[in-house]
Amino acid sequence: MSLFAIDLSDEKPFKDEVLSLIERDEMESWSTQEILSWAVGKFGPRLTISASFGAPEGMILVDMLHRIDPETRVFVLDTGRLHPATYDLIDRVRDRYGKNVDVVFPNSADVEAMVRKNGMNFFYESLENRKRCCQIRKVQPMRRHLAGFDAYVTGLRRDQNLNRADTKKIMIDSANGGLVKLNPLADWTQERVMEYVGEHTVPINRLHREGYPSVGCEPCTRAVGAGDDPRSGRWWWENDDTKECGLHVQEESDGSGI
Numbered sequence: 001m002s003l004f005a006i007d008l009s010d011e012k013p014f015k016d017e018v019l020s021l022i023e024r025d026e027m028e029s030w031s032t033q034e035i036l037s038w039a040v041g042k043f044g045p046r047l048t049i050s051a052s053f054g055a056p057e058g059m060i061l062v063d064m065l066h067r068i069d070p071e072t073r074v075f076v077l078d079t080g081r082l083h084p085a086t087y088d089l090i091d092r093v094r095d096r097y098g099k100n101v102d103v104v105f106p107n108s109a110d111v112e113a114m115v116r117k118n119g120m121n122f123f124y125e126s127l128e129n130r131k132r133c134c135q136i137r138k139v140q141p142m143r144r145h146l147a148g149f150d151a152y153v154t155g156l157r158r159d160q161n162l163n164r165a166d167t168k169k170i171m172i173d174s175a176n177g178g179l180v181k182l183n184p185l186a187d188w189t190q191e192r193v194m195e196y197v198g199e200h201t202v203p204i205n206r207l208h209r210e211g212y213p214s215v216g217c218e219p220c221t222r223a224v225g226a227g228d229d230p231r232s233g234r235w236w237w238e239n240d241d242t243k244e245c246g247l248h249v250q251e252e253s254d255g256s257g258i
């Protein structure tokens with residue numbers, strides 16, 4: 001992406017430093033802790049963690065940032081269709097870290113109108129319907145919540161799927177108002193993720209033990225067999241190249257590029 005296309009407000013005091021870091025690709029050589037410490041120092045309470053509570057990566061970020069600054073906020077999108085195990089994990093994180101998780105809900109009027117018109121499970125019928133549901137239950141609530149921050153941290157990794165292969169450790173999220181988006185685990189492997197979880201007894205979703213590599217909404221996630229592509233359990237009725245919910249699609253300003 002051209003730096004000149006980046007939508008980062010002139011009023012932001014960190015603008016020049018962030019653009020310079022992106023231009024020089026400098027953060028790619030930083031450790032995860034270096035990135036997180038820099039982010040806490042730079043953004044303070046205007047920084048938040050995006051965690052699904054359905055993947056170990058977000059829990060690792062909660063653990064690491066708790067060690068750097070226990071006040072760092074974390075949010076989860078409650079679509080209304082999550083697994084009970086995911087709600088249990090939200091409470092386990094509260095207990096373990098003494099952290100009030102920001103649980104972000106969709107606009108109730110939008111959900112009511114959507115299901116009244118289409119039924120409860122209309123997302124199985126077409127890709128367009130599935131994108132619509134993800135828009136209402138995930139993309140729009142996230143955009144509304146992030147409006148209160150300058151930067152957020154995600155657990156995206158490059159080897160999770162082809163769509164994430166080019167993920168940089170620092171980006172500008174133009175689909176969410178020009179926020180700074182940090183992906184400090186971008187170069188981590190699955191083995192390194194599970195090593196960290198084991199070493200630090202990080203709480204993770206219990207469904208991982210039952211064959212779920214990642215846990216999304218209950219009707220759209222299922223367990224996978226040994227040796228299967230980890231993403232094959234998400235939106236299993238779709239082709240691989242459509243398997244994004246729109247939260248991490250950079251180029252489409254309406255967030256619908258799922």
Ligand code: SF4
Nearest residue numbers: 123133134137217220
């Ligand atoms: Fe709707 Fe499924 Fe997307 Fe959840 S993952 S918001 S239930 S389509």
